[in-house]
Amino acid sequence: MVKKPLRARVSLPLPVRALLLAAWTVLGLYLHSGLMAQNQALRAEASFSPPSITVSNGTTYKVVLFGTQENPQGAIPSIPGLTISNNPQVFRTASFRNGTPSVKMEMSFQVKPLKQGTFILPSWDLKVGSKTLRVPEASLQVLAPSEQDLIRREREKQQREDLKQAAFIEFDAPRPFLFEGETIFATISLFLWDRLPVTRIEQAPVKIGDSFSMTELRQPNEKRNVRRNGKSYTVFSWPIGLTAAMAGDHDLSFKTSIRIRANNPRNSPFNSPFFNDPFFGFGREESLEILGPKQTIEVRALPMKGRPAGFQGAIGSFTSLSSIDVDRVSLGDPVRLTFELSGTGNFSAIPAPEISSDKQLKVGPPAFSFEGNQLTKHEGKQSFEYILTPLSAGLVEIPAIKFSYFDPLEQRFLSTRTSAHPLRVDPGENWNSANPQPTVEGEVSNEAAVPTVDLFQTESDPGEWFPALQRKTLLENTNFWLLQLIPLVGFCSLSFLGFRRKTAGIEKQRQKENALLRQMKDSVGFKDAPALLRAFRDILRLRIASLRKHPNPSSLSSEEILSLLRLGNNSEEIIQEARELLRSCDDQEFAGNELARQPLESLYQTSHGLLKKLK
Template identity: 30%
Template sequence: MPAYCFRQIFRRACSILFATALLCGGCFCFMPAAAGAFTAQATIEHNTIVVGEMTQLSITVTDGKPSNPPEIEQVAGLQIRNLGTSQQFRIVNGQTSSSFVYNYSVLALEPGEYTLGPFKLTTKKEEVMTNTVTLTVLPASGPSSGTGGEEPAGSPQTGGRREQLFLEVSVPKNRIYLGEKLPVTISLFVGDLPVREISYPVLDASEFVFAQAGRPVERRRIIDGRAYQVVEFPATLTAVKTGKFTLGPAKLQCSVLTRTRRRSPFPDFFDDFFSDYEYQPVTLQSDTWELEVVPLPTAGQPANFSGGVGQFELTATANPQEVQAGDPVTVTLTVKGTGNFAALSAPVLRHPDGFKIYDAQRKTSGESGEEVAVFEQVLIPLSEGVDRIGPYELSYFDPVAGEYKTARSEAIPLTVTPGSEPAGATAFTRPGRGAPAYGRDLVFIKGTPGRLRLQAKVFYRQAWYWWLHLLPLGVFFAALYYRRRMAMLSSGTPKARALRATAQAGQRLKKAQALLEKGEEERFIDELHTIVREYLGERYDLPAAGMTGEVVNQLQAEGLSEDSLKDIKEFFEAYDFYRFTGRKPAADEIQRLRETAGRILAGG
């Protein structure tokens, strides 16, 4: 056998041995580190749901792989289904850990308190039990729009079945008092529809003050056998006028994925092939509902009524509590509870005798979900006979009880000592002595300024002369900056490419605008497409020829925002649509395409 054959066999054997060693080493490197006994933890997405809603139960196993899934027993009043498993690997500081997650859906069928777990998991060597989780299921509320016996506001029906996308307004009652803050829940129900760009709902009601009351909450509900993803927007309504009103509809804007039909010469069975999907803006509206606002009763209204409507508690603190007569004391009044804090006035001091009282100042308003209002008031005790402050009183109307109530704070003990200078003391002078007479001394006070003359100012004592020395230094730094900037612009760094691309795109965009003014829309769109392609190619060092909307896959690594990637993809898709369908774009479509290109050139 020739020698070169032995050399080839030897090289191939060495290559196989090297690849085997490398593969074994990699396997050892990525094996999970032994972290001792594995752990398991059970968590639930929502601890409180209503009948018909669905939540998710997750069992997470860390640093171990069970030989069998956990044993999940069905609970009366609940329906538990397996959603599958997921696995995660993490490498932190060279330490590798893994986790398995078992996911289950929990559907509430009956109200009550439920305890899920503990669940048992076993491996080949050990057995572990998870913790328990508690689930509270509340009864399903009835018609929530405030009109007895009707469907909840915003729940349209089609042949006895709910639509895929609708808006519903829930209010606890349909009769409130003037100034009462009514909690409102606006719920967006989403079925099997891709929805995005959901805005906060608005309610046009001039007789009420509509305000947000927290962050939206997502839930899952089953209605008439259909699953919905529900987004609940908490809000409040405060009545500013009495009477019977028809409120609504509440409005919400979002974008829904819809199918558009392209022009095709083929029969209908090719529709799915030639169809395209895009997000279209949609404005949802709820049903209207009746609400009656009644005035506050005049009978039993206290003279110091604060204007607050709700349920409040009052506490008072003073600092300092040991003072001299005439020294100020700052009293902090804290009002907590639920209600209309905006109309709340400061609490009143019940026993004001012996104090000089200043007006109370509001520090926090109690709006935006704070549910607290803080006032500060300055008091000055006039004599040492004062031994306490208060109590303070806050009169308000309780809409639940339907009557006026008064919240009182505890009296604050106060120690007042006599002042350093007793009140009423007058200054006196010793009799028999007049004002001293002053004569002329060595350096006496001049009665007249004398003769004045202008002092000469030489140029080197002027401020401008010393500032002039900085001029050569400024010229030097300006020239240095200009040289470095020109060198940077001529280089191939990402910053230089971005500056060059922006400058070139701006110049060409002005020329393209002239085409649009002449009425040459098709040439304008072609020129705009060329500008965007060459801008992206120059800035991100990509080939501009043949660039399509798929370029976003390459631009994701450049750190672009989701909005920028969306604009780039929409621009190329719109251009391809007008280019290959032959349809002449309308004026608003050209303007939208121009605005999209402007955003790409500004932030792409």
């Protein structure tokens, strides 16, 4: 009797069996959907949903493909007056209808009208695999704004007006006109309402207008409890020196940006939540741009009538004074001549008056110095210092200095003249040779006897003795090399600290990006669209700031991100894809849960692919 060998029965754990069953089910559904797609005829449908809207609303252009789930290829025709997104939302479904299998794919494009009227999107071709589908035409009717739209527009207009009173810029100039090349003292003031939850000023005011130049802006002057428009403001003011560059009527304005706190995405400054909330300010930060009013300033050309020959471009009101440090010198000794110019005007553009050398005086190049407001250089005292060397003995006259300028208040040319300075130049001492030539006995020298009154005894005490007449070179000095070690050690230490700091910053940024990537991936599993979009925007800011060396990634807005992308070697397709994703981020941020139905897996793949293609 032969015994059959015993077979061991392996019992799999329950979780493993459930996982295998799910895998077989998914594989079966995939194969089944493929068979259904092969047996179902291909066709396409297109429509606007809704088909009738007002000019201030949006709609969705839907294209439904029956009989396939493959990604199609094609381009939607452009329609003047309609803005159609290039990044659709894609939905794929498989079902049974009356016992017949059916698969379809739906693509939704966001559409925004620019004007009212009836728009017809003509039929166009889509390529699916090796086949070509004809998408039928669709029509959209855009109506005039409704009563609710008009009320909403009025509300938004009122909110913008309220926002202008919450933060605004003022520019104060002494008069509404300037002369070409003139420098005036002006002030830029930023008014911030005390109830506005401002965290910081992102940047100092920036000039808009190429016809003017201004001095550098430094720390502003702060003044609190300033009443304006029935409100209390904190005013930050920057004094500047403004110079007109060319004649004509030119526009000038200023802009800046501040950071404020918002409670939630709906409580943005454009919804004016802080106008009635005294405890506002415990949420996220938003950037708010402030644009000052545009002013037209007349820049007049300087008149040609009455212009002096020595005019060099000085505009303002000045007085002049000159002085010398000594009035008696020996031949060849230098004399310091100082010319001082005091008053108000364009000191930074005034050249030194020209003083020519002659047979009696040699004039060296002048040295400049300014006493006054170093920031604007509009009011103070400018000094020009010349070194004069007399070339002949006797009584020499240092000539007067004439200075011509244009007075913008009197609107005419004026001149000032300093007084001349007499200078006595002595011939100096006559030196003779200390070793006279010997004469032969009996010879009568034709030269006169050497006087002894000009001879004097030099120092007879011996000085310091040296072992050799040739001194040691600097390279042979031990102290020199010891001193060179100090900057070398400092340079090496700073280089090492800089390298450590740079590598630490790179590692910190890499950890942030990895954390945000994990957050994006986890958001897909939790079906959390807001978290996915927020993580994508943050990592995009970090990536762009790293590529373009931007110092503050968190302050980048959507438009700033797109402008930085254009600076790189990125294609227009990448920029358009980034624009659509950023628009989705903004829509999710300000539209709440209206975008929660987006396919997160497709959105994750699109955003992750975009991050890999950035340059």
